[in-house]
Amino acid sequence: MPLLDSRDPDSGSIVPLTRARMPNDDDLPTPPTDATEAPAWGSRHAANIDPDLVKLGEFEDLVRNPTLLAALRASGFRTPSPIQWKAIPLGRLGLDLIAQAKSGTGKTIVFSVLAIELASCVRPGLQALILAPTREIAFQIHGIIDQLTRLMGQSMCEYFIGGTPYQDDVRKAAACRIAVGTPGRVCQLLVNGAFATANFRMLILDEADKLMEESFQAAVKDIATFLPRPGRQTLTFSATYDAGLMAQVEALTMNPHYVLLAQTSAPTLGRIRQFYLHFDLEPSTPAQQVALHQRKRHAVRDLFRRLPFYQCIVFINHAHKGQQLADYLTQLGFPAVWIAGQLPQSERLDVLRRVRDFEVRVLVGSDLMARGIDIDRVDLVVNYDLPIAPATYFHRVGRTGRFGAHGTAVSLVSPSELVRLETIRQEFAVTVQSLPDAGNLDTLAAPPTTVRLREDEQRAYAALLAAPVAERPASPVLEPKVAPGGQPDAAFTKPLKRGQRKKAQAAQCEPQVQSPAPTYAWVDVPSDENQLPPTATTAIQAPTLGYIASSAGPVPCCPLMPFPFAAEAQAFRSHHPPFPFDGYPPVYPFPFL
Numbered sequence: 108m109p110l111l112d113s114r115d116p117d118s119g120s121i122v123p124l125t126r127a128r129m130p131n132d133d134d135l136p137t138p139p140t141d142a143t144e145a146p147a148w149g150s151r152h153a154a155n156i157d158p159d160l161v162k163l164g165e166f167e168d169l170v171r172n173p174t175l176l177a178a179l180r181a182s183g184f185r186t187p188s189p190i191q192w193k194a195i196p197l198g199r200l201g202l203d204l205i206a207q208a209k210s211g212t213g214k215t216i217v218f219s220v221l222a223i224e225l226a227s228c229v230r231p232g233l234q235a236l237i238l239a240p241t242r243e244i245a246f247q248i249h250g251i252i253d254q255l256t257r258l259m260g261q262s263m264c265e266y267f268i269g270g271t272p273y274q275d276d277v278r279k280a281a282a283c284r285i286a287v288g289t290p291g292r293v294c295q296l297l298v299n300g301a302f303a304t305a306n307f308r309m310l311i312l313d314e315a316d317k318l319m320e321e322s323f324q325a326a327v328k329d330i331a332t333f334l335p336r337p338g339r340q341t342l343t344f345s346a347t348y349d350a351g352l353m354a355q356v357e358a359l360t361m362n363p364h365y366v367l368l369a370q371t372s373a374p375t376l377g378r379i380r381q382f383y384l385h386f387d388l389e390p391s392t393p394a395q396q397v398a399l400h401q402r403k404r405h406a407v408r409d410l411f412r413r414l415p416f417y418q419c420i421v422f423i424n425h426a427h428k429g430q431q432l433a434d435y436l437t438q439l440g441f442p443a444v445w446i447a448g449q450l451p452q453s454e455r456l457d458v459l460r461r462v463r464d465f466e467v468r469v470l471v472g473s474d475l476m477a478r479g480i481d482i483d484r485v486d487l488v489v490n491y492d493l494p495i496a497p498a499t500y501f502h503r504v505g506r507t508g509r510f511g512a513h514g515t516a517v518s519l520v521s522p523s524e525l526v527r528l529e530t531i532r533q534e535f536a537v538t539v540q541s542l543p544d545a546g547n548l549d550t551l552a553a554p555p556t557t558v559r560l561r562e563d564e565q566r567a568y569a570a571l572l573a574a575p576v577a578e579r580p581a582s583p584v585l586e587p588k589v590a591p592g593g594q595p596d597a598a599f600t601k602p603l604k605r606g607q608r609k610k611a612q613a614a615q616c617e618p619q620v621q622s623p624a625p626t627y628a629w630v631d632v633p634s635d636e637n638q639l640p641p642t643a644t645t646a647i648q649a650p651t652l653g654y655i656a657s658s659a660g661p662v663p664c665c666p667l668m669p670f671p672f673a674a675e676a677q678a679f680r681s682h683h684p685p686f687p688f689d690g691y692p693p694v695y696p697f698p699f700l
């Protein structure tokens with residue numbers, strides 16, 4: 108790959124960049140020797156000094172395997188970050204580890220290096236398993252390990268995620284030494300004996316606190332049971348560890364060693380300027396929901412027009428608004444795509460590819476994107492809705508400010524959301540300021556040295572800015588109508604019948620205004636079925652927010668959210684009639700949680 112440079116926006120001089128995708132970084136400045144002042148020289152953002160990324164040593168002092176070292180260098184990793192410097196030697200000693208460091212500081216390389224070192228030894232069968240809570244994170248981790256091991260001349264890593272053909276995974280499982288996957292598919296493969304585990308050594312939990320939440324816990328515990336001690340080392344990683352869930356994490360480990368680089372349970376996000384924009388409107392009725400939705404999306408429009416950014420992730424709590432918002436922004440000249448669990452897996456991965464390839468500027472997403480996803484050009488995060496869990500706030504905001512960069516986060520809040528934000532502010536002592544009035548937002552933009560585009564990225568960015576709006580593909584934007592008196596159109600305040608809904612759609616109205624409380628669905632999937640029938644998926648998505656339970660084992664390969672509460676679900680199912688759905692399999696509403 109050729110050396111990739113970019114121009115400093117201020118001076119116009121060439122700024123050398125190093126990233127995993129930018130292998131040749133020979134003309135980087137000489138690193139300073141004073142560890143307290145040294146920036147992370149391996150970063151794309153070398154001009155910024157992040158106190159959390161001080162230089163403590165070199166990869167040469169940390170990694171002894173020469174081919175791995177060469178692969179790291181060729182991938183642009185020159186200087187280990189503090190979590191890498193501290194956790195890799197401890198992990199190599201065979202200790203169980205509970206590691207915490209703030210978002211974007213390189214935890215993935217810690218366990219990638221440890222797994223690769225282990226699996227490079229000549230032993231057959233599965234040796235390291237990495238679990239991640241979303242398919243996208245698993246896919247991303249696989250990409251990193253695969254790149255490193257291919258550069259070492261021996262491909263040894265495979266990924267195992269739901270929404271892909273099961274039989275293909277069985278074939279892949281037989282030969283791989285490092286497996287990365289989501290709990291459901293991995294559990295299914297383990298139960299069915301697809302992996303050879305006689306030489307198994309290392310279980311890694313990325314986003315460990317998320318994996319210990321109810322929806323994954325049973326599957327993760329089952330997996331741990333299938334990979335018994337002694338001889339198993341367990342390593343857990345996250346930016347946050349909820350006190351309640353920490354006990355669950357600890358239970359999976361044995362005499363763990365703690366590497367906690369963030370002082371509080373929530374990591375500092377010092378390089379991300381955080382703001383909120385308050386709307387004095389509580390969405391208690393459908394009419395208010397519509398009015399607030401309309402005001403919020405106009406606020407996003409205004410924000411985008413006033414605040415320079417390269418790429419942005421907009422987090423939205425209600426999936427049904429996501430596609431509309433993406434279409435709306437695209438039509439305004441901010442090419443946007445939407446991603447959520449409901450989309451077929453191939454589409455989800457394609458959406459991420461388009462964002463990474465700079466084909467779009469805005470990713471509108473659910474909390475599927477809140478953790479682990481690394482897109483280093485994202486310099487703006489918008490919380491269209493505030494997340495419910497404080498930890499999710501930190502993970503969402505941590506999608507910007509990656510590896511020493513600056514970033515900006517803006518939360519759009521109703522009065523009740525403001526109260527929740529206030530709790531986060533006080534509990535975790537973070538600074539979240541009211542967004543200044545119109546006119547001076549330019550000064551909020553990240554400093555120009557913060558994210559530097561390579562030449563190909565600059566070209567892509569310029570093309571995006573220059574593309575005429577009309578040429579961008581977008582489905583018709585559904586505009587909520589508001590009567591002259593400020594009241595939403597009656598169509599939005601009453602549930603519409605089928606025919607009316609079609610009419611409303613034809614008239615470019617927004618037919619669905621209710622944000623239904625999350626309901627859950629139980630779906631019977633025969634245990635030999637790998638894929639949820641598409642008819643069932645469609646049926647479930649309409650009346651619920653798309654959550655699914657299945658009897659096909661802890662986390663079946665359904666394309667939506669896994670739901671492994673087998674015992675409760677069985678009990679519930681025996682007392683409730685199926686959801687009205689004429690087809691197979693039967694679907695049951697699942698109202699608790």
Ligand SMILES: Nc1ncnc2c1ncn2[C@@H]1O[C@H](COP(=O)(O)OP(=O)(O)OP(=O)(O)O)[C@@H](O)[C@H]1O
Pocket residue numbers: 126127147149150151183184185186187188191208209210211212213214215216345346478479480481483505509510
């Ligand atoms: N030593 C290094 N030198 C240069 N860049 C690095 C180094 N380590 C990691 N990076 C880059 O930093 C970015 C963030 O890394 P990574 O995704 O591992 O962070 P993380 O700590 O796992 O974050 P999160 O908690 O959000 O998952 C990636 O783009 C990665 O390529």
